[in-house]
Amino acid sequence: xxxxxxxxxxxxxxxxxxxxxxxxxxxxxxxxxxxxxxxxxxxxxxxxxxxxxxxxxxxxxxxxxxxxxxxxxxxxxxxxxxxxxxxxxxxxxxxxxxxxxxxxxxxxxxxxxxxxxxxxxxxxxxxxxxxxxxxxxxxxxxxxxxxxxxxxxxxxxxxxxxxxxxxxxxxxxxxxxxxxxxxxxxxxxxxxxxxxxxx
Amino acid sequence: xxxxxxxxxxxxxxxxxxxxxxxxxxxxxxxxxxxxxxxxxxxxxxxxxxxxxxxxxxxxxxxxxxxxxxxxxxxxxxxxxxxxxxxxxxxxxxxxxxxxxxxxxxxxxxxxxxxxxxxxxxxxxxxxxxxxxxxxxxxxxxxxxxxxxxxxxxxxxxxxxxxxxxxxxxxxx
Numbered sequence: 001x002x003x004x005x006x007x008x009x010x011x012x013x014x015x016x017x018x019x020x021x022x023x024x025x026x027x028x029x030x031x032x033x034x035x036x037x038x039x040x041x042x043x044x045x046x047x048x049x050x051x052x053x054x055x056x057x058x059x060x061x062x063x064x065x066x067x068x069x070x071x072x073x074x075x076x077x078x079x080x081x082x083x084x085x086x087x088x089x090x091x092x093x094x095x096x097x098x099x100x101x102x103x104x105x106x107x108x109x110x111x112x113x114x115x116x117x118x119x120x121x122x123x124x125x126x127x128x129x130x131x132x133x134x135x136x137x138x139x140x141x142x143x144x145x146x147x148x149x150x151x152x153x154x155x156x157x158x159x160x161x162x163x164x165x166x167x168x169x170x171x172x173x174x175x176x177x178x179x180x181x182x183x184x185x186x187x188x189x190x191x192x193x194x195x196x197x198x199x
Numbered sequence: 200x201x202x203x204x205x206x207x208x209x210x211x212x213x214x215x216x217x218x219x220x221x222x223x224x225x226x227x228x229x230x231x232x233x234x235x236x237x238x239x240x241x242x243x244x245x246x247x248x249x250x251x252x253x254x255x256x257x258x259x260x261x262x263x264x265x266x267x268x269x270x271x272x273x274x275x276x277x278x279x280x281x282x283x284x285x286x287x288x289x290x291x292x293x294x295x296x297x298x299x300x301x302x303x304x305x306x307x308x309x310x311x312x313x314x315x316x317x318x319x320x321x322x323x324x325x326x327x328x329x330x331x332x333x334x335x336x337x338x339x340x341x342x343x344x345x346x347x348x349x350x351x352x353x354x355x356x357x358x359x360x361x362x363x364x365x366x367x368x369x370x371x372x
Binding site for chain 2: 032038040042059150157
């Protein structure tokens with residue numbers, strides 16, 4: 001199956017239809033997504049600031065890592081799940097969106113960044129565990145992590161401003177039918193979309 | 200409130216944000232989300248310490264000294280970006296049920312945080328030795344964290360105030 005057919009199949013799945021047809025499911029998914037990513041960013045930045053020697057400098061890094069990272073991963077799973085569910089409601093539009101693609105690329109890069117850490121400073125934790133900051137490679141990873149996560153947040157937010165959302169939202173009384181038509185995908189298929197709401 | 204919102208939308212800072220809508224608003228919103236990340240991460244660590252699920256190598260006081268400034272700083276950042284969002288889109292923000300419920304909950308958690316900080320400073324020993332082990336305190340920590348989760352959900356629902364149906368003043372307009 002090629003990618004276009006796959007995306008179309010995702011959109012026409014029962015689950016995607018269920019979310020699109022619901023009055024509140026999409027907003028709820030989006031809200032949980034924000035909660036999850038706030039926790040991901042909040043906890044990961046605590047680790048990054050420790051690596052940089054900016055905060056929690058008196059604590060053992062290993063200790064903090066084992067205290068915090070499991071929550072980061074849990075929150076990441078929640079964010080990925082809600083993100084996927086939002087994606088399938090309008091897969092073709094998101095797939096072709098520049099900011100969505102950049103965000104996915106950045107997510108892959110944060111994964112590689114993590115791998116780099118494991119292969120460099122992560123191997124010598126026993127040497128700097130109680131030192132106020134990590135060796136240079138660890139600091140570089142921390143800076144990259146902070147920059148990439150903030151960029152991911154920005155990309156995620158701007159997706160909502162640059163895509164149309166396929167969902168049943170009650171049209172305001174002042175809705176202009178011409179604007180309404182502009183939201184329909186050019187191939188004329190799929191659910192009629194509302195113009196990008198001011199999010 | 201609707202009149203006030205409409206008046207605010209005609210003032211020059213508001214008009215500026217409206218005219219640069221395509222990038223100003225997403226940027227402000229993103230900074231706001233970074234702020235909530237900092238705040239949520241910080242309060243989460245304090246709650247985990249109260250629950251005894253993380254940071255047990257630190258005293259409660261050490262934990263709050265580490266995280267409370269970030270909590271406060273993040274909150275100021277959110278207040279600043281939040282005010283900019285209200286100025287930029289007054290009607291969208293102020294004429295919603297979600298916004299006012301969210302603000303009430305923010306007031307509640309802020310009050311809880313202030314009372315906690317004052318009490319911890321005054322009764323440091325009792326907090327470290329007995330209070331922190333009390334079920335009621337642990338329950339309050341979980342409850343407060345859930346209020347934070349609701350605040351985030353409500354923040355996002357400002358854009359979808361119709362989910363409240365008749366409770367939303369926006370549907371009446």
